[in-house]
Amino acid sequence: MGKGSGDMEIQPTDPEFVRVWNRVKGENGAPAPAQASGEWEEFLTGKIRAELQRRRDYLALGLSAPARDSLARAKKLSAAWFFRSGTRYLPLTGGHPNRYPNRPEAIRQLYQGERLSEQDYLRAKETCSEEELQLVFDACADACRATCRTLWKIVEG
Numbered sequence: 001m002g003k004g005s006g007d008m009e010i011q012p013t014d015p016e017f018v019r020v021w022n023r024v025k026g027e028n029g030a031p032a033p034a035q036a037s038g039e040w041e042e043f044l045t046g047k048i049r050a051e052l053q054r055r056r057d058y059l060a061l062g063l064s065a066p067a068r069d070s071l072a073r074a075k076k077l078s079a080a081w082f083f084r085s086g087t088r089y090l091p092l093t094g095g096h097p098n099r100y101p102n103r104p105e106a107i108r109q110l111y112q113g114e115r116l117s118e119q120d121y122l123r124a125k126e127t128c129s130e131e132e133l134q135l136v137f138d139a140c141a142d143a144c145r146a147t148c149r150t151l152w153k154i155v156e157g
Contacts, residue, residue: 040133043124045089047117047140048077053095054113060097061106063154069147073140080136104155111151118144 051074058067078090100106121141125134 040084040124040128044077044081044084047120048074048081048089049091050113050117051077052091053098054110056095056097057100057106057110061103061110063107063151065150066110066147069143069150073143076136076139080133083132107151107155111148111155114144114148114151118148 051070055067055070055074058064058070074090078088081087081089098106100109118141121137121144125137125141128134128137
């Protein structure tokens with residue numbers, strides 16, 4: 001925008017906005033590569049993919065409540081990723097449900113996966129120094145526990 005063109009150039013004044021905007025847009029206005037402060041980048045994206053895979057498995061088994069729980073956890077983790085990197089990461093397309101020998105074995109393995117994820121989230125909460133991530137990890141651990149209870153009730157019948 002040149003001088004005298006009649007266009008207004010907006011200059012942000014909030015330093016926090018400028019910091020995030022520069023990180024999101026990159027130095028030359030092009031989108032910056034996705035980064036979520038290296039330490040938690042792999043954990044967050046791995047857990048998002050794992051939650052979405054479990055969701056596919058639950059949907060294939062016709063278990064809508066656990067599928068909703070997995071998607072909710074993936075969205076929480078994706079929001080944490082966004083606030084750390086400035087980019088959205090929630091790959092809802094692609095992938096196929098896992099194959100299991102039978103429905104009871106599928107539920108048993110998914111139950112064990114929920115328990116292991118709960119432990120992962122609790123371990124991450126303990127080792128993370130960032131309060132926001134601790135809250136996300138704690139909420140995800142609680143949700144895994146709730147999904148385990150749901151699966152238990154399904155088996156109890």
